[in-house]
Amino acid sequence: MAIVRSLRGIGKRVINAVWRTGYGARFFLMTLFYSGMSFRRFRLTVREMFFSGVMSLIIILVAGMFVGMVLGLQGYETLKRYGSESALGSLVALSLVRELGPVLAALLFASRAGSAMTAEIGLMKATEQIDAMELMAVNPIARVVAPRFWAGVISMPLLAAMFSAMGVFGGYVVGVVLIGVDEGSFWSQMQSAVDFQHDVLNGVIKSFVFGVAVTVISLFEGYDAPPTAEGVSGATTRTVVQSSLVILMLDFILTAFMFRGD
Amino acid sequence: MERTTLDLWVGAFVVAGIAALVVLALKVGNLSTYNVSDTYQLQAHFTNVGGLKPTASIRSAGVLVGRVTSIVLDTDRYEAKVTMSIDKRYQFPKDTFANILTSGLLGEQYIGLIPGGDDKMLQNGDEFKKTQSAVVLEDLIGKFLYNSTDSKK
Numbered sequence: 001m002a003i004v005r006s007l008r009g010i011g012k013r014v015i016n017a018v019w020r021t022g023y024g025a026r027f028f029l030m031t032l033f034y035s036g037m038s039f040r041r042f043r044l045t046v047r048e049m050f051f052s053g054v055m056s057l058i059i060i061l062v063a064g065m066f067v068g069m070v071l072g073l074q075g076y077e078t079l080k081r082y083g084s085e086s087a088l089g090s091l092v093a094l095s096l097v098r099e100l101g102p103v104l105a106a107l108l109f110a111s112r113a114g115s116a117m118t119a120e121i122g123l124m125k126a127t128e129q130i131d132a133m134e135l136m137a138v139n140p141i142a143r144v145v146a147p148r149f150w151a152g153v154i155s156m157p158l159l160a161a162m163f164s165a166m167g168v169f170g171g172y173v174v175g176v177v178l179i180g181v182d183e184g185s186f187w188s189q190m191q192s193a194v195d196f197q198h199d200v201l202n203g204v205i206k207s208f209v210f211g212v213a214v215t216v217i218s219l220f221e222g223y224d225a226p227p228t229a230e231g232v233s234g235a236t237t238r239t240v241v242q243s244s245l246v247i248l249m250l251d252f253i254l255t256a257f258m259f260r261g262d
Numbered sequence: 263m264e265r266t267t268l269d270l271w272v273g274a275f276v277v278a279g280i281a282a283l284v285v286l287a288l289k290v291g292n293l294s295t296y297n298v299s300d301t302y303q304l305q306a307h308f309t310n311v312g313g314l315k316p317t318a319s320i321r322s323a324g325v326l327v328g329r330v331t332s333i334v335l336d337t338d339r340y341e342a343k344v345t346m347s348i349d350k351r352y353q354f355p356k357d358t359f360a361n362i363l364t365s366g367l368l369g370e371q372y373i374g375l376i377p378g379g380d381d382k383m384l385q386n387g388d389e390f391k392k393t394q395s396a397v398v399l400e401d402l403i404g405k406f407l408y409n410s411t412d413s414k415k
Binding site: 050161 | 268269271272274275276278279280282283285286287289290291317319370
């Protein structure tokens with residue numbers, strides 16, 4: 001009997017996961033369908049950009065600075081063995097622009113802004129604000145979800161770009177100012193190694209895709225949260241866990257497409 | 263429409279984000295080093311281009327004078343045909359030597375131009391007659407080993 005019960009439990013979980021995937025996909029399409037309001041009343045989107053973008057700025061800039069500084073230090077120690085310290089610039093810039101900028105900015109964005117979005121919408125549901133909107137014939141997807149979605153999608157590439165720029169600056173501070181790598185070769189090696197279309201633009205595309213994924217997961221988890229304190233806290237946790245995993249998975253897929261055959 | 267401090271913050275955020283992208287494009291990427299001044303095209307045939315890539319730099323006396331625009335295999339001669347665009351400000355004699363060189367031990371490959379003494383200058387569409395291919399390390403080691411075993415006999 002115990003085997004039957006555990007099998008039944010597994011089956012239930014699988015069906016639940018498939019059901020949630022389908023519901024999530026429908027939610028995403030509905031968000032796109034009702035996006036009109038977030039552009040007609042752009043003020044709503046701007047307001048959400050303040051909460052998801054501007055409020056994440058500090059953590060993004062500080063983290064970017066430190067990641068760049070660590071890269072500068074670690075890269076210098078490794079490159080010194082081969083006597084090619086001058087390649088430090090290209091190492092710092094390539095790893096930031098291609099990988100670390102988009103991925104780390106998205107992870108921080110998921111835990112800073114994504115979880116806040118989930119909690120906010122979950123709480124709106126728990127306090128029956130969403131139901132009230134539906135009673136007043138206001139579509140909650142158009143009024144609440146779509147502006148947050150577009151705010152996140154617009155903010156994410158900007159945050160990733162600032163993260164990378166700040167990281168390059170951090171690498172410069174450690175490599176050139178503190179350790180004393182030649183400044184000219186730092187920048188010139190960087191510029192000859194980084195290609196605008198191949199590296200910078202692909203990084204922007206990556207962060208755009210991450211932005212879509214993180215905001216959809218955050219909004220869906222909030223919208224689908226059980227309207228209790230426990231439900232909202234569980235949804236917030238799920239947002240961070242799922243977004244982080246999805247970011248890393250998407251990163252692998254996108255990297256395989258973009259940088260194959262180099 | 264009334265203006266709010268919130269708009270100001272979001273505006274500053276967007277401006278800072280775009281500025282970061284511009285910095286990445288100009289300072290980190292090589293967008294600024296693409297030649298915007300007038301250029302003319304020259305060609306050269308090499309038996310082996312090694313790791314030379316399009317957008318590789320062309321230098322004369324260490325100064326950047328142009329960039330490689332394309333590398334194709336010329337099936338008439340079975341040699342690599344390299345097309346390069348050179349800054350109009352710089353003119354080179356007809357007997358200029360074009361060598362594929364490497365910057366540093368781990369650096370990128372580039373084309374170094376060593377001017378000759380001809381009175382006539384290379385014109386748009388002309389070809390370098392004297393070229394030297396990239397040094398392939400395996401060949402070099404092979405020659406060295408071959409020579410050293412030869413001399414022992």
